[in-house]
Amino acid sequence: MSDFWVFGYGSLMWRPGFDYLESVIADLAGAHRALCVYSWVHRGTRQHPGLVLGLDRGGSCRGVAYRVAGETREPVIGYLRERELVTRVYREVWRPIRLHREGRPQVQALTYMIDRDHEQYAGRLSAETILAHVREARGGAGANRDYILNTVAHLRGLSLRDAVLERTAAALAEG
Numbered sequence: 001m002s003d004f005w006v007f008g009y010g011s012l013m014w015r016p017g018f019d020y021l022e023s024v025i026a027d028l029a030g031a032h033r034a035l036c037v038y039s040w041v042h043r044g045t046r047q048h049p050g051l052v053l054g055l056d057r058g059g060s061c062r063g064v065a066y067r068v069a070g071e072t073r074e075p076v077i078g079y080l081r082e083r084e085l086v087t088r089v090y091r092e093v094w095r096p097i098r099l100h101r102e103g104r105p106q107v108q109a110l111t112y113m114i115d116r117d118h119e120q121y122a123g124r125l126s127a128e129t130i131l132a133h134v135r136e137a138r139g140g141a142g143a144n145r146d147y148i149l150n151t152v153a154h155l156r157g158l159s160l161r162d163a164v165l166e167r168t169a170a171a172l173a174e175g
Contacts (some may be wrong), residue, residue, distance in 0.1 A: 001070035005109035006080065007097050009033045009063035010053035011147065014154035017083065018076045020066035025100040025158060031113060032059030033162060035130055038120040041086050042141040050137030050144030051122060051130055053151070054090065054114030062160055065097055065109055077110065084112045089120040130164070131171050145172050 007028055008016060037054040044050025055061060068076050084090050090112035097109045114121055125133075137144035152169040155162055 001073055003067050003070045004073060005097065005107050006066045006068055006076070007063055007095070007109040007111040008066065009055055009061050009111070010151055012066075013064045013158070014150050016066060018066075018068065018079055019072065020068050022067045024065050024067070025160075026063060026065035026097040026109070027100070028055070028061045028063065028095055028097045028109075028111065030059075030095070031055040031057055031061055033061045033063070033165075034114075035125070035164060035168070036114055036122050037089055038122050038133075039137065039139055039144065040120065041139055043139045043144040043147050044133070044137035045139060048137050049120075049133060050139055050147070051125070051133045052144075052147060054121075055111060056114050056116075064158070065099060065107070080110070080112075087118075087120060089115055089118045091115050127164075127167060127171075130168055134168060134172065148172065 033053055034056040035051045035053060036056050037052045038049035039052045040046045040049055043052050093111060093113050094108050095111055096106050098104050098106050134144045134148055148168050152165050
């Protein structure tokens with residue numbers, strides 16, 4: 001079985017949770033990273049939902065592509081389904097991505113895009129609304145603020161920027 005690629009744009013960048021052969025910065029066209037998912041499990045509850053990232057349609061997203069050994073395909077995809085599809089707010093899709101390496105090759109990658117028809121889809125929120133959710137929320141994986149701060153720190157470590165996440169992190173640092 002041949003190797004395959006997984007595209008991460010949020011917590012998969014700093015906590016993939018599976019073994020991989022290599023990681024490469026990559027671009028996905030046609031979708032952008034957005035704080036558009038009400039988190040009821042990992043970073044919030046139904047009573048106090050947090051906000052986590054989703055790939056929403058339009059634009060582009062720079063993230064991390066992981067090349068995974070073909071012989072681990074079933075357990076890795078099983079792990080990702082258990083992690084990402086807890087409430088079915090994401091759709092598992094294969095999308096073309098461009099790797100940041102010589103020749104900028106295009107490969108197919110497994111990724112998880114938001115289902116805009118799902119009740120957890122938050123859509124586009126104001127900075128104040130985002131901050132209110134992030135400050136208060138805590139779920140099974142910890143505080144929502146930690147998710148934002150970890151993601152921003154990892155993006156910076158990769159020399160990547162996300163304006164909404166940067167503004168949210170700065171506001172959290174102010175108190």
